[in-house]
Amino acid sequence: MVTNRIDHTWGMVVDLDRCTGCQACVVACQAENNLAINEKSAFLEKRALEWIRIERYWEGEYPNVKARFIPIMCQHCSNAPCEPVCPVFATxxxxxxxxxxxxxxxxxxxxCINNCPYQVRFFNFWHPTWPASFENYLNPDVTVRTRGITEKCTFCVQRLRRGELEVERRAGGRLNDQNMAERNYMPACVQACPTNALTFGDHLDPDTKIRPYFDDVHAHDIHHEQERTTRSYLLLEELATAPNVIYLKKVEPYPIGENEHNG
Amino acid sequence: MQEGRILTATEVNRDLLRSILDTPRWFWPVVMALGLVVLAAAIVIGVMINRGLGITNLNRPVVWGFFITNFVFWIGISHAGVMLSAILRLAKAEWRRPATRAAEVLTIFSLMTAMTMPIIHTGRPWRIMYWAFPYDFARGIWPNIRTPLIWDPSAILTYLTSSSLFVLIALIPDFAVLRDRTTGISHQVYSMLSLGWQGNPRQWKLQIISGVLLSALILPVFVSVHSIVSWDFGMAMAVKSWHSTIFAPYFVVGAVHSGVSAVAFVLILLRKAYGWQAYIRHEHIDALGRLLVVVATGWFYFFSMEVIFGIYGREADEIAVRTLQFIQWPVSAWTMVFVITTYFIPVSIWLSRYCRRNLWIMSFACISVNIGMWLERFLIIVPGLANRQVFTFSWNMYSPSIPEIIIISATFALVAMFMLLFSRAIPLVPLYDIKEGDILKTEIQIGRRAVPAVYRED
Known part of the structure; x- marks a missing residue:
């Protein structure tokens, strides 16, 4: 069963031009990955678990303000700072x-939480609990974490594994972008996004939709002089963590300051 | 030249064994009181292990708080032992003699106390075996040697082993004295510990050689332990104000600063508690004060360089952390307190001979240094983590919860309790070392000149 599985390098492209900040990805992630419900107290204690979070920034001065949204999840860095610091190889x-x-x-x-520049790792300070009626909703494919451990976005690895197994069993082939589109073997946030702002794929596969962006980023990294041909950029690229999540810049048709009447 | 008259061996034995052979009235009540604090903390730790780290006020992104601060603080205190006994022994500073034993014992207990901190601060402390001790045969996964969290236990356990050996070797002649003065079980224990010491020349030679050798061998450990502890922070590339190459020497000098101050305070307490005025004299405290002026100024140099290098790079993240540390209320107030109590108050005190020889003022200065150094570690760790960086949704501050404060206070009680209990079992001022110093001080008249009676070859 472990035939072709090693050939993937999963990646995601987040198109900020499409993101409306609706938080559907946050809810989908919460439901898919057995995250404890973030009650008000969790946010007040600053201990809320959000594997993907929408950060909202305001641009401009009132009344000419625009909201900017950026979904931030684990960047699955190829050169991850969290990995070398774990004493037990847990990551x-x-x-x-x-x-x-x-x-x-x-x-x-x-x-690892300290050493993550994106702040996407979360610690279980208490044992996670759900209301009794919710316990049947827990996803059987995902471990329910206990207290005292760190957790983070997995790119819904359980869905990817299930996809690989299904495709291997039925089609005898390997999981690729086309299979994924057919069967929706994609992370929950990608599936839930109403504007298709999130695109997921294997950037070793030449046919995926995310491939051009990864090619662009790899060809024109931050040390090169020339501009990138697409809108791609990486979060905190200067730290050289080599993330596998690419963000596409928002193209602003009516930038603040140029069209004052637009507000 | 040393002050005070030369004491006979009988006097030294009588006075310095007083702490062991008869118990002062205050002893057990004080030990009980300290024990109650430790017990309270043990209960809190039990609750914490049972319920989870939620009972602390740690949050995201400040996931390291009081426990790690306290860990670094106690590791810092432990550096006094080697500083006073190994370095000053190799430097042949005669005034070290009464201070060495107390410093070494303080080293051992502060190291042991420090070691509890990172263990209880982990989410699953019962997994210590998979982490600090690399014996995980069952799963075939060995610890990750790239992380400073693995270097830490290696360095600390090496330091603990070597300083325990150091203390034990220095104790052998004193154990023999105790063996000859006790009866019953304690006699048997002391006979075992004194390893058949007869005081013959060969034994003395071996004891002195091993002491000097260990002094030299322990020096690299001395430098490396706090360097490695500082790399817990220095290696964290995502925390801008931690990610600094100056941290290793900065932390080592800071450790000596707080550690030697703590030893000076412990010596003053011992002098008061057991009436050792003839042994721990003003000149010793005075010498420690003079040493501390140098150490403190070295520390202040590193402190200012650390800040200046931070600002010099003009990175937005680094500037943001410095702004939080030095300008924003209330952290800036703590920074002021820390700089004043760590450097300006004590050094201005130590510059005056009168103040160095006044025990009350010296105690005040030493406590002030340790308050300041504790705050220093806090002000390095927490504002760095408070993460005034690009992702504003992760900005946060931290203030300790009551369970954390109880555990932190109990570490002080624990060290004090251990020191007291050990003062009942071993002489905290080394007998043979004092006698040796007195012999070396003895002078004989040759014609009109007074010359040392004994010439020492090493």
Missing amino acids: YRNDGGLNVQVYNRCIGARY
Whole structure:
């Protein structure tokens, strides 16, 4: 069963031009990955678990203000700062190019949380609980984490594994972009996004929709002089973490300051 | 030249074994009181292990708080032992003699206390075996040697082993003295510990050689332990104000600063508690004060360089952390307190001979340094993590919860309790070292000149 599985390098493209900040991805992630419900107290204690979060920034002065949204999830860095600092190898880069967290190994030293420049790692300060009526809703494919361990976005690795197994079993081939489109073997946030702002794929596969953006980023990295041909950029690119999530700049038809009447 | 008259061996034995052979009235009540604080903390730790780290006020992104601050603080205190006994022994500073044992014992207990901190601060402390001790045969996964969290236990356990050896070797002659003065079980224990010491020349030679050798061997450990602890922070590339190459020497000098101050304070307490006025004299405290002026100024140099280099790069993230540390209320107030109590108050005190020889003023200065150094670690760790960086949704501050404060206070009680209990079992001022110093001080008249009676070859 482990035939062609190692050939993936999963990546995501986030088109900020399309993102409306609707938080559907946040809810989908919460439901898919058995995240405890973030009550008000969790946010007040600053201990809310959001594997993907929408950061909202305001641009301009009132009344000419525009809201900017940026979904931030684990960037699955190829050169992840969280990996070398874990004393027990609880986080490592797996065959699929994912930065994975092994809950069983984690001792909860929280060094990885410090060392993540994107702040996308979360610590379970309490044992997660759900209202009794919710317990049947838990996803059986995803571990329910205990207290005292760190967790983060997995790119819904359970869906990718299931996709690989299904495709191998039925089509005898390997999971590719086309299969994924057919069967929706994609992370929950991508599936839930109403504006298709998130695109997921294997950027080793030449046919995927995300491939041109990754080619562009790899060809014109931050040290090169020339501009990129697409709108791609990486978060905190100067830290050289080599993320596998590409952001596409928002193209502003009516920039603040140029069309004052537009507001 | 040393002050005070030369004491006979009988006097030294009588006075310095007083702490062991008879118990002062205040002893057990004080130990009980300290024990109650430790017990309270043990209960809190039990609750914390049972319920989870939620009972602390740690949050995201400030996931390291009081526990790690306290860990670094106690590791810092532990640096006094080697500083006073190994370095000053190699430098042949005669005034070190009464301070060495107390400093080494303080080293051991502060290291042991420090080691508890990172263990209880992990989410699953019962997994210590997979982490600090690399014996995980069952799963075939060895610890990740790239992380400073693995270097830490190696460095600390090496330091603990070597300083325990150092203390034990220095204790052998004193154990023999105790063996000859006790009966019953304690006699048997002391006989075992004194390893058949007869005081013959060969044994003395071996004891001195091993002491000097260990002094030299322990020096690299001394430098490396706090360097490695500082790399916990220095290696974290995502925390801008931590990611600095100056941290290793900065932390080592800071450790000596707080550690030697703590030893000076412990010596003053011992002098008061056991009436060792003839042994821990003003000149010793005075010498420690003079040493501390140099150490503190070295520390202040590194502190200013760390800040200046931080600002010099003009990175927005780094400037943001410095703004938080030095300008924004209330952290800026703590920074002021820290700089004043760590450097300006104590150094201005230590510059005056009168103040160095006044025990009350010296105690005040030493406590002031340690308050300041504790705050220093806090002000390095927490504002760095408060993450005034690009992602504003992660901005946050941290203030300790009551359970954390209880545990932190208990570490002080724990060290004090261990020190007291050990003062009942071993002499905290080394007998043989004092006698040796007195012999070396003895002078004989040759014609009109007074010359040392004994010439030392090493």
